[in-house]
Amino acid sequence: MFISPMLLEYAADNKPFDNDNYITELKLDGIRLIVSNIDRVRLYTRHNNEITANFPELVDNIDIPPGTILDGELIVAGSDGKPDFEAMMERFKSKKSKHKAMFCAFDIIKYKNKDMHNLPLITRKEALETSFSDSQYAAKSKYLLGRGTRYFDLVKSQGLEGIVLKEAQSKYEIDKRSSKWLKVIAYDMREVYIVGYRKSEFGWLLSDGQRPLGIVELGVKSHERKAGFKVFQQLKTKETKDMVYLKPIIRCQIKHRGYYKSGMLRLPVFERFIV
Structure with a gap:
């Protein structure tokens, strides 16, 4: 039952x-x-x-x-x-x-x-x-x-x-x-770079500047998505069928629940842009 x-x-x-x-x-x-x-x-x-x-x-x-x-x-x-x-x-x-x-x-x-x-x-x-x-x-x-x-x-x-x-x-x-x-x-906090975004469903690719750390989907408000998208168009480096890649310029703060054994962030949540 x-x-x-x-x-x-x-x-x-x-x-x-x-x-x-x-x-x-x-x-x-x-x-x-x-x-x-x-x-x-x-x-x-x-x-x-x-x-x-x-x-x-x-x-x-x-x-x-x-x-x-x-x-x-x-x-x-x-x-x-x-x-x-x-x-x-x-x-x-x-x-x-x-x-x-x-x-x-x-x-x-x-x-x-x-x-x-x-x-x-x-x-x-x-x-x-x-x-x-x-x-x-x-x-x-x-x-x-x-x-x-x-x-x-x-x-x-x-x-x-x-x-x-x-x-x-x-x-x-x-x-x-x-x-x-x-x-x-008990979230951990971290500053990371936004180095890409998905073309279809929402998701920003994160990096420490050297290697990818996963994709953040949560916590991004609609006005932040719009503001980010405008800036991202000036930072494109290449595109694939599913992703657009960006220069590692834009930083943000995210909270997360540790790391997977692969080194990827577990359940990252966007907090704010870092200006």
Whole structure:
């Protein structure tokens, strides 16, 4: 049985805060996963794609009671113990991958056939604690009351993705993006050159001046697109079927979530032009 999960919104200005009416959790860098045991254990992505057959080791070893549905994140830990998104995607695409997947549960939607979504989050957390025993295949996410600012600073210093702040009395809003759950992402900032643009769909090619760093698609407002396009016409060096390449003159500031092993920026977001 699939239940469409409750989704996050960004905290105001992507800033953490301290409020004892909220719980604070680590934001895990993986794939959202619904684990359901109604007739048998089944695994679903947030888009209702059943992936039970992809992870037989989890199905065989996640011991939750019949009539129970959990919400959480599917992760692979890297050699440093931190969630490794690239390794997770490699394991997601192939059962032959040697990466070990693990389910981290942070909420319980149904427990022993009892609907839990209308109960306060803090009550659901108590039920989650009794729903299964932690193992190498499944564990429960830890949380704090309040202390969002200090926890975020610690998370960022460790190079982790960010935190989630959730109202302790909030209900589980099925299939909704809710301001009751707020994410704060530990972005890194960088200055880069814009050295090209796509001809069809929007995207600016980024570079450090020596090599490409990926394409930014997010965060660019319409007036910035128009202003950039006018200037770019004076900086063309060559064209291909899909791309126009530019002299490395125009710089911008972007925020991003680290680097792929290829050296490309992960999820770059445009912040501003640098004049």
